[in-house]
Amino acid sequence: MSKPDRIAAVDVLVASPTRNFVTLKVTTEQGLVGWGDATLNGRELAVASYLRDHVAPLLIGRDPARVEDTWQYLYRGAYWRRGPVTMTSVGAVDLALWDIKGKATGQPVYQLLGGAVRDRILSYTHATGWDVPQVLDSIDARLGEGFRAVRVQTGVPGLEVVYGVTRDGTAYEPAGRGIAPAEETWDADAYLRHAPKVLEEVRSHVGPEVGLLHDAHHRLTPNQAARLGRSLEDLGLFWLEDVTPAENQEVLRTVRGRTTVPLAIGEVFNTVWECQSLITEQLIDYVRCCVSHAGGISQLRRIAALADVWQIQLGPHGPSDISPVALAASLHLGLATTNFAIQEYMGYDPLVHEIFRHAWSYEDGHLHPGEAAGLGVEVDEELASRYPYQPAYLPVARRRDGSMTDW
Numbered sequence: 346m347s348k349p350d351r352i353a354a355v356d357v358l359v360a361s362p363t364r365n366f367v368t369l370k371v372t373t374e375q376g377l378v379g380w381g382d383a384t385l386n387g388r389e390l391a392v393a394s395y396l397r398d399h400v401a402p403l404l405i406g407r408d409p410a411r412v413e414d415t416w417q418y419l420y421r422g423a424y425w426r427r428g429p430v431t432m433t434s435v436g437a438v439d440l441a442l443w444d445i446k447g448k449a450t451g452q453p454v455y456q457l458l459g460g461a462v463r464d465r466i467l468s469y470t471h472a473t474g475w476d477v478p479q480v481l482d483s484i485d486a487r488l489g490e491g492f493r494a495v496r497v498q499t500g501v502p503g504l505e506v507v508y509g510v511t512r513d514g515t516a517y518e519p520a521g522r523g524i525a526p527a528e529e530t531w532d533a534d535a536y537l538r539h540a541p542k543v544l545e546e547v548r549s550h551v552g553p554e555v556g557l558l559h560d561a562h563h564r565l566t567p568n569q570a571a572r573l574g575r576s577l578e579d580l581g582l583f584w585l586e587d588v589t590p591a592e593n594q595e596v597l598r599t600v601r602g603r604t605t606v607p608l609a610i611g612e613v614f615n616t617v618w619e620c621q622s623l624i625t626e627q628l629i630d631y632v633r634c635c636v637s638h639a640g641g642i643s644q645l646r647r648i649a650a651l652a653d654v655w656q657i658q659l660g661p662h663g664p665s666d667i668s669p670v671a672l673a674a675s676l677h678l679g680l681a682t683t684n685f686a687i688q689e690y691m692g693y694d695p696l697v698h699e700i701f702r703h704a705w706s707y708e709d710g711h712l713h714p715g716e717a718a719g720l721g722v723e724v725d726e727e728l729a730s731r732y733p734y735q736p737a738y739l740p741v742a743r744r745r746d747g748s749m750t751d752w
């Protein structure tokens with residue numbers, strides 16, 4: 346029996362080609378390289394340090410084939426576990442080890458997960474505009490690219506800045522460069538007066554078949570969420586996302602009991618335990634956990650299996666602030682997972698595609714992970730190194746009276 350391979354080196358690359366990315370590189374004694382995404386928007390250096398200072402030394406000498414054992418070792422061995430920094434670190438290691446396992450066996454990761462259950466993965470992207478004409482133009486542009494589902498975000502009269510929206514129709518990047526977060530004013534009542542009217546005009550414009558999604562981004566009270574949901578019921582939304590702050594899961598019983606609009610939550614969750622009651626009490630229709638922030642493929646497939654028992658589907662987070670490595674991992678899981686409904690895909694700057702050379706592809710509103718061994722992404726470290734980290738923070742939001750609310 347051949348001598349098992351061993352992890353020989355663990356490196357953390359922090360680069361900022363148009364935006365910050367943190368990438369984990371695991372190299373084995375036999376020369377295999379696995380890549381993981383450790384990007385956490387606005388807290389990148391915390392994850393880089395967790396990996397460099399507390400995880401990398403523990404991995405040297407370990408058998409890279411023992412993916413699940415390594416996951417359990419890093420999760421249970423930390424004692425102080427859960428949370429976005431810890432679980433993004435565990436997730437990055439998990440992705441890298443699945444990548445290595447695929448390369449060691451010559452198999453794309455989806456084959457190691459049981460093989461394809463579908464031919465391609467439905468995706469949705471972002472359409473955005475300050476006013477209705479801009480929103481409709483953005484939607485038409487996205488539909489012209491072949492998307493069959495779009496997330497629609499609109500400006501709100503009386504507000505200067507609104508989550509997910511730019512005034513010039515350019516792509517929305519929430520993390521502003523600089524050492525302090527931008528401060529935005531939020532007015533939920535103004536939003537509730539306006540957003541349903543815009544979404545109604547959008548549905549009239551696109552017809553009944555286009556998937557429409559909307560993200561309330563954690564900003565409503567349970568009553569506001571129920572009222573918004575009820576006002577959108579006739580529009581046939583694909584989902585209404587993050588209606589209330591996700592950590593208070595009890596309130597979803599109130600919302601669920603008062604509206605039939607499909608609910609999606611979970612992009613800020615990091616473990617299956619945060620999803621547990623929402624799933625077992627059937628309080629949501631879609632789980633939004635992201636493969637990198639929720640502890641990797643090894644945990645997201647556990648979340649998928651639990652959700653499947655209650656006919657709840659996955660619609661993983663896929664913004665510009667997860668790298669093409671995490672997107673690849675999500676697509677491998679998606680191709681092999683029956684209750685994987687849709688993948689968010691905001692697209693990337695050409696420079697990011699150049700640095701993260703990937704086998705996954707987008708075509709005609711769908712994504713596919715490709716047939717390359719492992720995750721199918723190789724990172725151009727030299728090119729990435731030309732773009733050093735730059736401090737960037739997500740905005741904060743205050744109400745009109747100056748009190749803090751959720752951004």
Ligand code: CS2
Pocket residue numbers: 386519560562612662663664665666689739
């Ligand atoms: C958003 C995210 O895509 C979404 O659903 O909630 O873009 C979120 O705002 C960012 O990932 C924050 O970094």
Ligand code: MG
Pocket residue numbers: 560562586587612
């Ligand atoms: Mg969201």
